[in-house]
Amino acid sequence: MEHCNVAEVELKNLSKSFGDQVAVIDMNMTIDNGSFVVLLGPTGAGKTTTLRLISGLEKADAGNVLIDGRNVDIETPAQRDVAMVFQQYSLYPHLSVKDNLAFPLRSPILKTSKSEIERKVTEVAEKLQISHKLNNRATELSGGEMQRVSIGRALVRDPAIYLMDEPLSSLDARLRADLRIELKRIHSELGSTLLYVTHDQIEAMTMATHVGVLQDGKLVQFGSPREIYEDPNSVYVASRLGLPRINILPADLFESMASNSGTIGLRPEHIAYGKGEPATVKRVEQLGDQTRLHLDFKGHAITALSPDGNPFAVGSTVKIQPENPLCFDDQGNRVAGSIA
Amino acid sequence: MSFSVTETSSRVKWISGTLVITYALITMIPLVWIMMTSFKTPPDSISYPPKVFYEPSLEGYVNLFTTRTRVSPETLASLPPPENFAEEIVRNRDMVIAGPSKFSGRFLNSVIIGFGSTFLSVFLGTLAAYAFSRFKIPLADDLLFFILSTRMMPPIAVAIPIFLMYRKLGLSDTHLGMILLYTAVNISLAVWLLKGFIDEIPREYEEAALIDGYTRFQAFYKVVLPQAATGIASTAIFCLIFAWNEYAFAVLLTSGTAQTAPPFIPTIIGVGGLDWPAIAAGATLFLLPVMIFTVMLRKHLLRGITFGAVRK
Numbered sequence: 108m109e110h111c112n113v114a115e116v117e118l119k120n121l122s123k124s125f126g127d128q129v130a131v132i133d134m135n136m137t138i139d140n141g142s143f144v145v146l147l148g149p150t151g152a153g154k155t156t157t158l159r160l161i162s163g164l165e166k167a168d169a170g171n172v173l174i175d176g177r178n179v180d181i182e183t184p185a186q187r188d189v190a191m192v193f194q195q196y197s198l199y200p201h202l203s204v205k206d207n208l209a210f211p212l213r214s215p216i217l218k219t220s221k222s223e224i225e226r227k228v229t230e231v232a233e234k235l236q237i238s239h240k241l242n243n244r245a246t247e248l249s250g251g252e253m254q255r256v257s258i259g260r261a262l263v264r265d266p267a268i269y270l271m272d273e274p275l276s277s278l279d280a281r282l283r284a285d286l287r288i289e290l291k292r293i294h295s296e297l298g299s300t301l302l303y304v305t306h307d308q309i310e311a312m313t314m315a316t317h318v319g320v321l322q323d324g325k326l327v328q329f330g331s332p333r334e335i336y337e338d339p340n341s342v343y344v345a346s347r348l349g350l351p352r353i354n355i356l357p358a359d360l361f362e363s364m365a366s367n368s369g370t371i372g373l374r375p376e377h378i379a380y381g382k383g384e385p386a387t388v389k390r391v392e393q394l395g396d397q398t399r400l401h402l403d404f405k406g407h408a409i410t411a412l413s414p415d416g417n418p419f420a421v422g423s424t425v426k427i428q429p430e431n432p433l434c435f436d437d438q439g440n441r442v443a444g445s446i447a
Numbered sequence: 448m449s450f451s452v453t454e455t456s457s458r459v460k461w462i463s464g465t466l467v468i469t470y471a472l473i474t475m476i477p478l479v480w481i482m483m484t485s486f487k488t489p490p491d492s493i494s495y496p497p498k499v500f501y502e503p504s505l506e507g508y509v510n511l512f513t514t515r516t517r518v519s520p521e522t523l524a525s526l527p528p529p530e531n532f533a534e535e536i537v538r539n540r541d542m543v544i545a546g547p548s549k550f551s552g553r554f555l556n557s558v559i560i561g562f563g564s565t566f567l568s569v570f571l572g573t574l575a576a577y578a579f580s581r582f583k584i585p586l587a588d589d590l591l592f593f594i595l596s597t598r599m600m601p602p603i604a605v606a607i608p609i610f611l612m613y614r615k616l617g618l619s620d621t622h623l624g625m626i627l628l629y630t631a632v633n634i635s636l637a638v639w640l641l642k643g644f645i646d647e648i649p650r651e652y653e654e655a656a657l658i659d660g661y662t663r664f665q666a667f668y669k670v671v672l673p674q675a676a677t678g679i680a681s682t683a684i685f686c687l688i689f690a691w692n693e694y695a696f697a698v699l700l701t702s703g704t705a706q707t708a709p710p711f712i713p714t715i716i717g718v719g720g721l722d723w724p725a726i727a728a729g730a731t732l733f734l735l736p737v738m739i740f741t742v743m744l745r746k747h748l749l750r751g752i753t754f755g756a757v758r759k
């Protein structure tokens with residue numbers, strides 16, 4: 108993986124429906140050379156369909172896909188030069204791990220030499236720490252190992268873009284955390300372009316250079332993880348990122364607010380303690396690294412983070428005041444909002 | 448003693464095992480009887496009460512493969528000593544071997560027609576099933592129903608049209624004719640069975656191959672076929688058993704060059720009376736190819752080998 112084949116991928120007004128079911132509508136997105144773009148959205152948001160449109164497994168109803176400035180609408184999946192990790196069914200059960208990894212290299216398009224196959228398979232196996240399993244059948248692996256191998260099947264190639272469809276979703280938390288770091292490292296080593304799809308906000312926040320948020324087939328916001336977190340353009344986007352989740356409350360709930368908007372979004376860091384109006388502590392959740400407070404404020408539940416030292420007991424009263432909350436109109440769109 | 452909800456107790460296992468084995472033994476009695484008869488001498492085979500213990504003889508097999516003529520005791524005495532065991536057995540009955548019988552030729556016909564039509568049915572069936580499973584085919588459901596409907600009446604019901612058609616086309620009593628006929632009967636079973644198997648293979652496997660630079664045909668060949676091996680093997684066995692055992696059309700359409708073993712075996716009549724050991728010997732040999740074929744493919748018949756590499 109000495110030299111790198113990287114490319115810019117551009118989606119222009121891409122749309123796809125299955126019968127009446129809209130999967131992707133009017134999607135515009137530019138994936139820069141060497142960037143790690145994460146598409147974030149719940150199940151059914153159109154993530155898989157977007158990847159399949161780029162790889163050529165589905166034909167778009169409207170719009171184009173451009174890879175490296177080249178319109179690939181009439182190209183076959185093979186001609187598009189993409190590698191894809193599928194959400195499911197990634198390994199061929201009738202082949203060994205080694206043959207699974209070598210499978211893409213043996214394709215008539217790549218026609219890699221034997222020694223080169225050997226070298227690449229060994230290299231990728233080492234990178235993914237599966238060298239000791241190379242001669243196993245694919246069926247004899249644990250879930251985590253299978254997933255490494257299916258990521259490896261993409262990594263042995265040097266495509267214009269890697270497409271990954273929730274590759275970590277079936278793994279347990281620890282393995283997920285390990286592989287997240289691993290993938291990020293591999294990406295920075297290769298400098299390749301990567302489009303990664305997930306419903307997990309932690310994966311989006313930790314790995315992405317850019318995050319795209321999908322809602323019902325629409326790309327509703329695209330930007331750096333910080334931008335998406337700090338400057339979401341709707342209630343929907345604001346709710347996608349942040350743990351504990353952002354509190355969405357009526358704007359006129361707080362006396363101090365100039366109520367020019369429908370709702371406000373209050374992240375834990377938007378809550379100041381010790382001034383403002385009283386709230387009751389309903390529950391205290393110790394998570395080890397953080398302590399969550401579940402507050403009752405005028406009949407509304409608010410989840411907040413306790414300040415250091417956790418000075419609050421269940422049943423006690425604490426004064427809170429919003430600071431620089433996000434303001435939304437009645438449709439849930441972001442509006443400029445200020446606080447007195 | 449502990450009880451488990453999912454594991455059957457050893458007593459239940461023992462009882463069901465005994466039942467299955469008993470049933471298997473009962474169904475095997477006729478088979479065993481035929482094999483035993485094939486090693487009897489003609490008098491032993493028709494003795495009453497039937498003999499369970501007897502001195503085995505190869506006379507049935509010798510009679511199956513030869514034609515014999517009766518000679519006078521003087522001629523018999525003037526002959527040179529018998530060259531092999533077959534000659535010896537025959538001379539004990541005051542006969543000499545006149546030549547080979549037609550059995551091996553008929554047996555070979557069965558092999559050619561049985562395996563030929565099985566190969567053709569499975570080959571065409573796999574391609575059709577793949578197409579029905581993966582591509583958008585106009586009226587696919589109607590076509591599949593039509594294919595199935597070819598089996599909704601007994602094939603022999605169309606015997607007369609086929610007989611006339613084959614005579615006109617010159618397909619009567621030819622290997623090709625019988626292969627085509629059995630393929631036509633088997634193809635609907637093959638398409639339906641194989642479609643079920645191929646439907647179960649996730650498309651993602653082929654799609655991954657397509658993205659990796661393989662053509663549709665290569666993806667089919669390298670990914671779908673190995674995973675459909677189980678289905679192909681069991682379909683092949685069903686097709687072979689039908690073609691191998693088919694009797695009615697074989698009687699109707701073949702008489703010489705392409706005659707298969709089923710219509711031939713009952714025509715083995717000994718000199719004076721039915722030669723039961725020879726008939727039984729023919730039946731026994733006739734059983735072997737299907738048995739060997741099934742044993743060879745039995746690994747594939749145990750399903751579940753290829754299903755399981757799926758992330759859950």
Ligand SMILES: Nc1ncnc2c1ncn2[C@@H]1O[C@H](COP(=O)(O)OP(=O)(O)O)[C@@H](O)[C@H]1O
Binds near residue numbers: 148
């Ligand atoms: N082959 C298909 N046929 C019919 N509907 C589909 C098909 N693929 C996806 N859809 C529908 O399109 C929408 C988006 O699906 P998908 O892209 O798989 O979402 P995600 O990957 O984000 O969960 C869903 O409503 C889904 O039901």
Ligand SMILES: [Mg+2]
Binds near residue numbers: 154155
């Ligand atoms: Mg999906």
